[in-house]
Amino acid sequence: MLLGAILIPWSAAIVTPVFSAIGPSATSAWRFLFGAVVLMALTRPKLRSWTRRQWLGALALGVSIAFMNLCFYQAIARIPLGGAVAIEYLGPFLVAALGKRSLRHFSFVVLAGLGVVALTRPGGGLTLVGITFAAGAAAGWAAYVFASHRVGGTTTGFGGLAVSLLIATVVTLPMSIGSTHYLVTHAHLAGRILLVAIMSIVLGVGAEMQALRRLRPSIASVLFALNPAVAFGIGWLILNQAITPWDFVGLACVVSAGVGVTFDAASSDGDIAQ
Numbered sequence: 001m002l003l004g005a006i007l008i009p010w011s012a013a014i015v016t017p018v019f020s021a022i023g024p025s026a027t028s029a030w031r032f033l034f035g036a037v038v039l040m041a042l043t044r045p046k047l048r049s050w051t052r053r054q055w056l057g058a059l060a061l062g063v064s065i066a067f068m069n070l071c072f073y074q075a076i077a078r079i080p081l082g083g084a085v086a087i088e089y090l091g092p093f094l095v096a097a098l099g100k101r102s103l104r105h106f107s108f109v110v111l112a113g114l115g116v117v118a119l120t121r122p123g124g125g126l127t128l129v130g131i132t133f134a135a136g137a138a139a140g141w142a143a144y145v146f147a148s149h150r151v152g153g154t155t156t157g158f159g160g161l162a163v164s165l166l167i168a169t170v171v172t173l174p175m176s177i178g179s180t181h182y183l184v185t186h187a188h189l190a191g192r193i194l195l196v197a198i199m200s201i202v203l204g205v206g207a208e209m210q211a212l213r214r215l216r217p218s219i220a221s222v223l224f225a226l227n228p229a230v231a232f233g234i235g236w237l238i239l240n241q242a243i244t245p246w247d248f249v250g251l252a253c254v255v256s257a258g259v260g261v262t263f264d265a266a267s268s269d270g271d272i273a274q
Contacts, residue, residue: 001211001223007204009085009231011196012076013238018189022179024073027193029169029176030183032066034194035201036165042202045159054151058160061147062167065205068140070172071133079130080241082232086119086250087131091138092145092224108261112225115253118246119228125241145220148212161209165201225258 018027068088075084093112120126151160183190212220229251235241 001208001215001220002226004204004208004211005224005226005230006234007207008200009081009227009234010238011200011204012072012081012231013234014199015073015192015196016076016239018192019073019077021186021189022182024077025070025172025175026179028069028073029172030179030190030193031197031201032069032165032169032172033176034197036162036169038198038202039158039162039165039206043159043162045162047163050163054160057147057151058163059167061144061151061160061164063171064140064143064147065164066168066171068137068144069168070175071136071140075130075133075137077130079126079134081235081239082228082241082243082247083120083126084130084134084137085231086116086228086254087134088137088141089116089224089228089254090135091140091142092220094138095142095145105261108257111260112254112257115225115250115255115257116228118250118253119232121246141224145212145224148209149216149220151209158206158209161206219261223258223261225254225261229255 015027015031022030072084072088075088089112093109093116120131147164151164183193211223215223232241232243232247232251236243
């Protein structure tokens with residue numbers, strides 16, 4: 001979970017300069033294409049033996065991850081990276097709130113929610129359009145948590161993720177066609193997107209899927225509280241985006257909630273698969 005929390009926003013910071021050339025939607029679509037090609041070549045899943053349940057799970061994951069990332073890239077093109085990730089976290093946060101099992105667990109969920117409120121306060125450099133796209137990413141992230149858990153439970157290795165990314169590529173293909181010539185004539189941009197695809201999809205999402213195989217969606221959703229904290233740090237280090245005292249308050253809340261729920265889950269029978 002920590003590896004995914006670092007690699008995914010880090011790759012988002014790296015790919016941001018490409019937005020001005022081909023736009024955030026096309027950038028997201030090309031990232032899916034490159035990621036799917038790499039994973040399909042590495043895993044070579046035996047699709048002829050796949051069951052209907054496996055295909056439905058891959059379809060759900062492919063559509064949810066496509067919607068989530070398209071909205072997220074549109075959001076970070078308009079608002080700071082940390083704020084976008086904080087709003088996006090409201091999706092899995094809702095999953096965690098609905099899956100609460102004890103007063104102690106609920107207190108951690110509330111603490112994470114207060115942290116998100118502090119991070120997304122008025123005057124934090126947010127715009128209505130950016131917030132709307134980040135909210136769309138939140139809905140996609142909530143669906144992604146459940147879909148990843150399902151795909152991870154019905155497939156082995158990274159074959160399920162490879163097929164899901166192939167589906168996401170098909171869904172977003174119309175958004176990438178128009179920029180094909182530009183990337184062919186600007187190989188350095190294509191290379192940047194390939195690097196981002198390996199960082200975020202092959203390694204980042206792959207790591208998250210391995211975690212989601214072992215965690216209940218409600219527990220994993222609160223652990224995602226670490227993502228806004230990491231995103232603010234990366235936005236500050238790489239993109240020179242300012243961090244205010246209120247941001248530190250919010251970061252402290254979400255990180256504390258993530259750490260707390262981890263210990264809470266580890267001490268409860270059945271919360272983490274052994």
